[in-house]
Amino acid sequence: MPYEPPTHTVERSLRATSGARIVAGVDEVGRGAWAGPVTVCAAVTGLRRPPEGLTDSKLISPRRRAALAPLLEAWVTAFGLGHASPGEIDELGMTAALRLAAVRALEELPVRPDAVILDGKHDYLGDPWTVRTVIKGDQSCIAVAAASVIAKVRRDTMMAGLGAEADRYADFAFDANAGYPSPVHRAALERWGPTPHHRLSWSYLDALPRWQHLKKVRFSAEAAALESGGQLGFDF
Known part of the structure; x- marks a missing residue:
């Protein structure tokens, strides 16, 4: 499907309205996964x-x-990666x-940015950062699109490496699903239970009677709502 290429429109707007000289685009991957970091x-x-x-x-083929x-990593002025573990x-x-x-x-950036463009409508970053949220920023903003590709490839590579750690983990096919829900992933969970790389507060454990005792109590209603909204049950 044809798409409009991303632009520097938001970056230019931030420079004009707030005087920001260094603008970082920020995007995440792994929010809806059962395993691995965000x-x-x-x-x-x-x-x-x-x-x-x-x-x-998400609009680009894996290949x-x-x-x-790697072209983007060489092209950007700077990039930084951050992870939050399961x-x-x-x-x-x-x-x-x-x-x-x-x-x-x-x-991780060598210089603190004056402003941040955050993909989506929710500002999960907050003070003291100057944030501009942009819905579908990963399609419309060059810096956010670059961040989305780098984050996706780096995390996919990390997950593929986890799958190669041990014979047990190979059954989870992390190299194919990157920790996201899939029939193969579900079958491995039913057989082996969650690995140290799995999130234990996630609702997939509700469908695994053999392993339900491992589930951690959700820390808040906010976490439960995010799970429900992230298609984290066995809905194939």
């Missing part, structure tokens, strides 16, 4: 023209993403875990 990338691009074909990582990511997600809830991962990503 990963956030912060990318600073300036106002240069990006490599051809850049858009939201194209894998080829584009244990941190269980302990803090997704919103706080996202903020933790985003702060870690931003603090």
Whole structure:
């Protein structure tokens, strides 16, 4: 399907209205997964023209993403990656875990950005950062699109590596599903139960009577709502 390429419109607007000189685009991956971290990338691009074909990582084939990511890493002015582990997600809830991962990503940048473009409509970053939320920013904003591709490829590579750690983990096919729900992933959970890489407060455990005793109590109604909204049950 044809799509409009992302632009620097939001970056230019932030420069004009707030005087921001360094603007970082921020995007996350792994929010709806059963296993693995939530990963956030912060990318600073300036106002240069990006490599051809850049858009939201979800609109790019895996092969194209894998080829584009190293080009983007070399092209951006700077980028930082931050992760929140499954244990941190269980302990803090997704919103706080996202903020933790985003702060870690931003603090990896060599210079603190004057403003941040955050993909989506919710500002999970908050003070003291100057944030502009943009719905579908990963399609419309160059810096956010770059962050989305880098984050996706880095996390997918990490998850594939987890799947190769041991014979037991190979059954989960993390190299194919990156920790997200799939029939193969469900079958492995039914047989083996959750690994140390799984989120134990997630609702997939409700459908696993053999392993329900491992489930951690949701820390708040907010965490439960995020689970329900993230298609984390066995809805195939």
